[in-house]
Amino acid sequence: MRLFSCFRLKKKSSFKVSRSSWTNKGFGKQGKTLSFVRNLSRIIDKSKRRNLSQVFTFHELAVATENFNPQCLVGEGGFGKVYKGYIESIDQIVAVKQLDRNGLQGNREFFCEVLTLSLVQHSNLVKLIGYCADDLCPGKEPLDWTARIKIASGAAKGLEYLHDVADPQIIYRDFKASNILLDEDFNPKLSDLGLAKLGPTGGKEHVSTRVMGTYGYCAPEYQMTGQLTKKSDVYSFGVVFLEIISGRRVIDMSRPTEEQNLIHWAAPLFKDRSQFNAIADPLLGGKYPKKSLYQALAIAAMCIQEEADRRPLIADVVMALEYLAMPIDEKKATLTSTESIHHVESVKGGNAKDELGA
Known part of the structure; x- marks a missing residue:
């Protein structure tokens, strides 16, 4: 609200x-x-x-x-x-x-x-x-599953540009839901880069800086040491993605004590596949592909891992979300194409083996 x-x-x-x-x-x-x-x-x-x-x-x-x-x-x-x-x-x-x-x-x-x-x-x-005291934007319904994945995918692409394309690379440092603006077609635009930092140079793996950002979104290692890396942004993205999936705020003091911190509330549910549907936003009304939900939660869970080294690169997240955002027909076509490539490679491998053995 x-x-x-x-x-x-x-x-x-x-x-x-x-x-x-x-x-x-x-x-x-x-x-x-x-x-x-x-x-x-x-x-x-x-x-x-x-x-x-x-x-x-x-x-x-x-x-x-x-x-x-x-x-x-x-x-x-x-x-x-x-x-x-x-x-x-x-x-x-x-x-x-x-x-x-x-x-x-x-x-x-x-x-x-x-x-x-x-x-x-x-x-x-x-x-x-x-x-x-608006609950929703005027004349708008809660976002459906397709729109949510589209927003997450676009936001991840924005981070990917900052991390891998911008020269020098940029670490966002304050990635959060309120910094994602949407147009009428739900295309996300990242805003407010006031806390952004240039990435490490000279072979360094991190940037040492004063801890800043928004409580709940900051990666644990950054909070503890002030050492900022691209994986710190990946953690923040995972938090936002979990907000998108669940419809909950990262910190919500109006909820029962055990549900006030989104990450702490979701952690035990990630370990029980039968509880995955309980994480999804009730306002979705169950209108989402179960497999897509499971894959989305897997992405979010990987991004918010405690150890930075175990989190994926944002480029890998983008690739996973692009696939998740594909219409079902395109996914089937992609799978068929991939299977054909694997078949050709196995045939080539078999021929080569025969030739070597000859």
């Missing part, structure tokens, strides 16, 4: 916002809606009828802030980030506060602030003009 509050800025400026063609879509509803969220909505709805606040859609706030462009960022605190924007429908410069679900301050404090400001008005108090 995305949670935002909008505050009016008293002084108008020349700040302008152009409409962005990108929308930051989520991977579906995350977890259960907490009771105090519903209570907050009911209370604010009452104040809305008194013209104290209104409900904004996620799309409106995304347009207002250029899809939460870092250039629109005006502050950051325990609750999350604050962006400056312009909402055309009300002709108003606003400050948009976005709740960071992984931040130091909890949901209740954020909701308490929104609730309090929705009930008071004074010239020396910031005025709450509205809020947004």
Whole structure:
């Protein structure tokens, strides 16, 4: 669930916002809606009828802030980030506060602030003009299995370019779901490379750097030693891929204690094939090929292994996901072609053996 509050800025400026063609879509509803969220909505709805606040859609706030462009960022605190924007429908410069679900301050404090400001008005108090609590992007259904694999495959290709094509090579360092932007056709675009580092040079295998990134996505060896490698990005990719498959956040404090950390929750399920379906997002409604799910989980499990050396290269991940994303007919054609090649090679090998023995 995305949670935002909008505050009016008293002084108008020349700040302008152009409409962005990108929308930051989520991977579906995350977890259960907490009771105090519903209570907050009911209370604010009452104040809305008194013209104290209104409900904004996620799309409106995304347009207002250029899809939460870092250039629109005006502050950051325990609750999350604050962006400056312009909402055309009300002709108003606003400050948009976005709740960071992984931040130091909890949901209740954020909701308490929104609730309090929705009930008071004074010239020396910031005025709450509205809020947004969208579970899904407007008019969108939860992503189906094909779209999820397409997103994962495209994101992996983006990492592959940074690792293997860019010169010098680049390590992303902060690969996470919120840094993947999607267009209307679900083509992913990696964004926010502010923490990216140039890869090791001079025969070195890692880059030593201050530990930065987002909790839950950082590879264990990087967290412990500050030694950053391309395999660190592979771990982060595995976490995101598991989020895509399961529809869960990597850290979700609204869930039962044993389910709050996605990696810890999934670890025992990876060991029991009969539990694989329990990892899949319930919003998929079981509409996915079982074999495809098993293969996807195998890829994710390899990427999030504790030991960096046991993780695959991102190029291998791309190859596996490209196959996974193929339509069934293409997969059959690929298998048939591969079998034919193997048959030809075995025949050639047999002929050569006969000639050697002659």
